[in-house]
Amino acid sequence: MSIQSVAEKAGVSVATVSRVFNFPDKVTPATREHVERVAGELGYLPNSSARTLRTQRSRVLGVVLPTLLNPVFAECLQGIARAAAAGGYAIIPVTTGYQLDEEQRAVNLLLAGNVDGLILVVSNPATSAALERLRGAGLPYVLVYNRHPEHPCISVDSESAVASAVARLVELGHRRIAMVSGTLAASDRAQQRWRGFLQGMATAGLEPPALVEVPFIETAVDELTRFLEAAPRPTALVCSNDLLAIRSIRAAHLSGLQVPRDLSVIGFDGIALGEDLTPALSTVTQPNGDIGRHSVELLVQALAGGTVPNAGASLVLPHAFRAGESCAPVP
Amino acid sequence: MSIQSVAEKAGVSVATVSRVFNFPDKVTPATREHVERVAGELGYLPNSSARTLRTQRSRVLGVVLPTLLNPVFAECLQGIARAAAAGGYAIIPVTTGYQLDEEQRAVNLLLAGNVDGLILVVSNPATSAALERLRGAGLPYVLVYNRHPEHPCISVDSESAVASAVARLVELGHRRIAMVSGTLAASDRAQQRWRGFLQGMATAGLEPPALVEVPFIETAVDELTRFLEAAPRPTALVCSNDLLAIRSIRAAHLSGLQVPRDLSVIGFDGIALGEDLTPALSTVTQPNGDIGRHSVELLVQALAGGTVPNAGASLVLPHAFRAGESCAPVP
């Protein structure tokens, strides 16, 4: 089904058919209706490759994410998908599994794939080769979750978010508070959250706190269990993300500790599922869907204006503390 | 950066450059290396739209899913993404929010988007207009999770899976067992699971059991709470999916019931997160990633052979029961 066949069947030129689909008002209502009817009968759909080739716009956005297995990113992608659809864009998501080489591969793939722009979360914007390459290519992009002064980023202020989470724990009487995180080196978010933690502890005048770095998510529970069984154990845990918080609660349980009675746990991310858990997860919520939505809007806006989003367009969205039930006063 | 400029700079014809990228062995090693170097210097990447237009193959697969907010589908999509990438395909996912009209819209969008094939979960294959349209279009597709004798489907035998889950509960001494499900009318999976439940109960010679239909996932907990507080309350719940099971446990908690001491709960889906909960979720696991992977492989295989997957290629993958901790004997 090509524009050609529609034109023939309708007895008009291909240019007219094209106009009917692209600039309906540039065509007499009569011919327009006629063409539309014929096109409908033939089940004609404009070929998007041909259109892309001609216009140099694919109306496709690439999305690079670490994984879909963490609901944070699934929620964000959902937000991206909705906003993109609303704006007439399709998306091509690629996951990297937190691996730098996959990050590269993903960007290359998308660069070769004729996407109009890219939304991505990289391990670390300051050092990402993929990001460098992307910037070099001149393709519009927006980072999500990452924060960096030289790139357009949609993020939240993790640092102060974690600091105030610590303050809450301190108010509840906690003094021995530890942080649980994935590998710091692997993620600027983890680093920011750790800094927020240090800052919160310093503000409260508390001891240099412990960091439990959990390199492999699969073994998190084992490591945490070990940590919780060593004395003196903390009375509260601040976790770098909700998945880790959930695993920490599990580890506490395996160590015979009850949350929040014996141990308070705070997560970070605000995944929807946290609210349905028992105890409901106390966490710093990020507007994951909105983060996705804004990234699309920023990109689409720039695309429409023929510009490239720059660092000045960065957005820091509001975070919040969801009280939940996994935090309690020290007895 | 076009093939043309590479050809000129390398002093060869465009055909040669094309061959270097598509059939490297059809070119002298010398020229090949030369062209590759020049292409590298120029940062040349073949334009995929032009290629698609010419070859009529986009190497893109469309994916239609209800939502990414349920980890089942996120896990499946992750499997799809991996397998697709491995096979040299990109994916365009579209979510429908369980809405029939969105299902239509998604299929139309993808049909117009030059995808080579579609992977989809529809509400009900027997009645889906979108599926009908798709079949009419002659585009290769595979259903996932759905089951229907006239379509190629990757699924598990939910019916017997639920039946045997019921049998386990019966072994544990349960007699008053209820099922918790989303709207039956909205999903063939829910219907299959309900049938499995009925069958399991019948086999055990138990009373016509209760069904708690939860139309809106947001209000699930309220409804469940009400149900659990009415007498005589069940001693066990079989839930149509893990999210519902998690909410059921929450509802039990809100009603002052402890799981599994006062109430046993079994889920369905086997989302990874279930293992990290406390109590760990007892559930019927589906190989979500594999379901995705197989759907891609089936599609890619058909695509390679120039055929269309048909109902005969359907796969029923093995399910399993993950014992977890949310089930216990009746005291």
Place this chain on the structure above:
DNA sequence: CTGTTAGCGCTTTCAA
């Protein structure tokens, strides 16, 4: 082994 060339389906001047 390499080059020439037609044409995939569409949009977009430019003329009529």
Place this chain on the structure above:
DNA sequence: TTGAAAGCGCTAACAG
């Protein structure tokens, strides 16, 4: 308002 025609970048005959 409509049409003719060029050309987006690539692949695949076909010829050499």
